[in-house]
Amino acid sequence: MSEEKSLNFIEEIVAADLAAGKHKSILTRFPPEPNGYLHIGHAKSICLNFGLAQKFNGATNLRFDDTNPEKEETEYVESIKADVQWLGFNWIKECYASDYFDQLYAFALQLIDKGLAYVDDSSAEEIAQQKGTPTVPGTGNNYRNRSVQENKELFEAMKAGKFKDGEKVLRAKIDLANPNMHMRDPLLYRIKTAHHHRTGDKWCIYPMYDFAHGQSDSIENITHSVCTLEFIPHRALYDWCIEQLGIFPSKQYEFARLNMTYTVMSKRKLLQLVQEGHVQSWDDPRMPTISGMRRRGYTPESIRDFCDRIGIAKRENIIDFSLLEFCVREHLNKIALRRMVVANPIKLVITNYEQAEEMLQSENNPEDENGGTRAVPFSKELWIEREDFMEEPTKKYFRLGPGLSVRLKSAYIVTCDSFDKDAQGNITTVYVTYHPNSKSGSDTSGIHVKGTLHWVSAQHAVKVTLNEYDRLFNVEDLNSAEGDFKEYINPNSLKTVEAYAEPALVNDHSDARFQFLRKGYFYRDPASTSNNLVFNRTVTLKDAWAKEQKK
Ligand code: ATP
Numbered sequence: 433m434s435e436e437k438s439l440n441f442i443e444e445i446v447a448a449d450l451a452a453g454k455h456k457s458i459l460t461r462f463p464p465e466p467n468g469y470l471h472i473g474h475a476k477s478i479c480l481n482f483g484l485a486q487k488f489n490g491a492t493n494l495r496f497d498d499t500n501p502e503k504e505e506t507e508y509v510e511s512i513k514a515d516v517q518w519l520g521f522n523w524i525k526e527c528y529a530s531d532y533f534d535q536l537y538a539f540a541l542q543l544i545d546k547g548l549a550y551v552d553d554s555s556a557e558e559i560a561q562q563k564g565t566p567t568v569p570g571t572g573n574n575y576r577n578r579s580v581q582e583n584k585e586l587f588e589a590m591k592a593g594k595f596k597d598g599e600k601v602l603r604a605k606i607d608l609a610n611p612n613m614h615m616r617d618p619l620l621y622r623i624k625t626a627h628h629h630r631t632g633d634k635w636c637i638y639p640m641y642d643f644a645h646g647q648s649d650s651i652e653n654i655t656h657s658v659c660t661l662e663f664i665p666h667r668a669l670y671d672w673c674i675e676q677l678g679i680f681p682s683k684q685y686e687f688a689r690l691n692m693t694y695t696v697m698s699k700r701k702l703l704q705l706v707q708e709g710h711v712q713s714w715d716d717p718r719m720p721t722i723s724g725m726r727r728r729g730y731t732p733e734s735i736r737d738f739c740d741r742i743g744i745a746k747r748e749n750i751i752d753f754s755l756l757e758f759c760v761r762e763h764l765n766k767i768a769l770r771r772m773v774v775a776n777p778i779k780l781v782i783t784n785y786e787q788a789e790e791m792l793q794s795e796n797n798p799e800d801e802n803g804g805t806r807a808v809p810f811s812k813e814l815w816i817e818r819e820d821f822m823e824e825p826t827k828k829y830f831r832l833g834p835g836l837s838v839r840l841k842s843a844y845i846v847t848c849d850s851f852d853k854d855a856q857g858n859i860t861t862v863y864v865t866y867h868p869n870s871k872s873g874s875d876t877s878g879i880h881v882k883g884t885l886h887w888v889s890a891q892h893a894v895k896v897t898l899n900e901y902d903r904l905f906n907v908e909d910l911n912s913a914e915g916d917f918k919e920y921i922n923p924n925s926l927k928t929v930e931a932y933a934e935p936a937l938v939n940d941h942s943d944a945r946f947q948f949l950r951k952g953y954f955y956r957d958p959a960s961t962s963n964n965l966v967f968n969r970t971v972t973l974k975d976a977w978a979k980e981q982k983k
């Protein structure tokens with residue numbers, strides 16, 4: 433984050449609290465529910481929570497909000513930890529809401545003792561009905577008048593497994609006429625006979641979000657509990673519980689969640705894409721998950737830069753996906769190793785080249801003066817792109833055609849003499865002569881050319897597979913698109929292309945980022961091996977897509 437940048441509204445609150453001596457230091461938390469993989473929206477929350485701690489010399493807990501036994505799994509816990517670390521953040525403590533189940537149960541008994549909670553036998557429908565509407569006050573029921581003793585016994589019996597799921601709930605006794613519906617005797621506990629990923633079968637009652645979250649914050653002494661706007665109506669209850677229990681006064685602050693064009697940002701929907709086979713896995717490079725973006729070749733720096741650029745707002749909006757792509761291009765341009773790959777090849781034969789081969793040096797990255805060079809083998813027969821040759825070149829065509837000259841990248845200038853076609857009229861071979869004194873770096877030929885072509889020596893080329901990705905969805909704003917979101921899936925979001933690559937790629941570091949000249953930025957798929965090299969296109973070189981839409 434640049435130092436001159438003004439503080440966002442949450443940073444201002446923190447700065448003011450520290451200045452007023454409200455806290456000696458701050459403690460934030462990132463509280464994912466382990467029911468799916470993290471997505472780019474979570475990255476925004478991670479950057480905000482950990483970023484606050486970094487900026488104000490505080491610390492951040494990673495807390496798994498695991499109060500919902502049915503949907504949660506250890507696999508998700510592990511992936512979340514890996515993703516947060518990969519983004520470049522370290523938590524001071526790893527916490528689980530489930531570790532507080534005994535404490536939360538004790539808190540519930542305290543509320544019962546104070547006459548502030550009761551066991552209700554009504555069904556979910558009855559409770560909903562009795563709640564009224566925002567303009568019509570709710571009506572109480574007889575359960576609301578149960579004695580403290582009876583409530584205590586019933587709640588203990590709930591815990592002891594004496595009742596079936598849904599038979600009873602524990603509710604706070606607050607105010608059935610409160611204009612905030614969340615304050616009309618909200619549920620605190622429900623019965624759920626389910627195995628929990630950490631507590632096993634110890635519990636059959638589980639606290640509701642509203643009874644777990646604020647108290648967990650308080651138990652951990654979280655000073656600033658940051659969440660998304662939909663929790664604004666929950667804040668009164670958050671404060672009420674803390675006040676009634678007389679525990680550490682954590683405070684909740686809300687910011688706008690991240691929405692992005694051409695993708696969905698809900699774990700429930702992302703899970704559907706995986707389960708129904710629309711993508712291969714949670715870390716499919718087309719997914720907006722952090723693991724998918726990692727596999728696609730995004731860098732943590734580019735994601736943090738994106739989160740910094742979009743900032744923190746109090747109103748929801750939708751961010752253009754191309755901003756994220758801009759951020760990754762900016763970073764990759766600085767760090768990516770340049771390599772040559774030919775996808776739709778035609779043969780180029782240099783008729784006057786008599787050596788078996790020679791090793792040329794080509795710079796790894798013109799943007800990085802310490803980037804060094806790599807050896808690129810050059811020989812009589814090369815592959816070039818089919819689109820780089822034109823039988824009857826138009827006036828402004830600066831690539832190859834009969835009589836035209838171009839530079840072969842990091843090699844020589846060649847002039848086209850002739851070409852062969854097959855029976856269908858497709859060009860098969862292009863014949864050129866090279867100018868021995870035109871070698872890159874020591875060119876004395878005096879020949880000026882406008883075009884430079886990438887190429888690969890045919891006898892040294894390695895076969896690689898390129899995964900070229902497009903948007904996962906065809907519409908910009910999926911939140912306002914009608915019908916099932918899956919109707920908008922782009923059927924052409926993955927194109928697989930076989931290509932010839934220069935041999936350096938076999939030995940390049942598996943975590944290296946590449947720019948394949950004129951093709952885009954690529955990253956080696958983690959599942960690929962040196963015999964079967966697969967590269968995922970992180971992003972194209974330019975925003976070709978925006979241009980395409982404007983046509
Ligand atoms: P989803 O709707 O994708 O399931 P969630 O809010 O249920 O998301 P949690 O695991 O509860 O997911 O989220 C952990 C934290 O990340 C919460 O503090 C939540 O507010 C925040 N978060 C989730 N989605 C976004 C988003 N799109 N933008 C910003 N923050 C988000």
Ligand code: MG
Nearest residue numbers: 463464465497
């Ligand atoms: Mg949630």
